[in-house]
Amino acid sequence: ENSKIAFKCGVLASACSNSASYILISFLSGAPLASLDREMEVFLNQMARYNRIRWYKCLIPITNATINLSGGKQRQLYDSVLGYEDDEHNLNKAFEENDMMRCGIIVTIQMMGNFIFRNTDNAIALLQKYETFFAPRPMAQLCTVFGTFYSGLLAFHIFRETQDRHWLDRGIHAMRETETWAREGC
DSSP states (O other): OHHHHHHHHTOHHHHHHHHHHHHHHHHHTTOOHHHHHHHHHHHHHHHHHTTOHHHHHHHHHHHHHHHHHHTOOOOOOOGGGTTTTSHHHHHHHHHHTTOHHHHHHHHHHHHHHHHHTTOHHHHHHHHHHHHHHHTTSOOOHHHHHHHHHHHHHHHHHHHHHHOOHHHHHHHHHHHHHHHHHHHHTO
């Protein structure tokens, strides 16, 4: 609702920010994929119409994840973002542009997907990148919380497969952070 009001009043930055936040929270909270995809289509069209490319790029990984989870078909992208449908390309560009929000969204969504589909090799590479890149940099709180949660789940899964103590320690650390946030109401 906030997004509709902001778009109607011409406050495009707030409208796009609210739209992207709503979609991210809905996706991470388990909203039904079909209805989420329909809402995302509306927001992506509005972002394209008003040339809000940064926010559009933030939603592409969520679009890709809904396609992977539901078996849907790839959507037609706005011309200015062609090539960004590849999450790895989108992530590399976000790193180059120092767009921590987009990096956080992409990495969090990738961790979630790697956990769901048990892609251990991809998960190991992603977690190593996550540890080295994001440790010294702040991310949006939502991405930090979900990123830590999924990195912990992945670390425990990898530990079960490899018995490498590093992954157990990583999982325990993530679990403790998550417990602290739960106690503090984050």
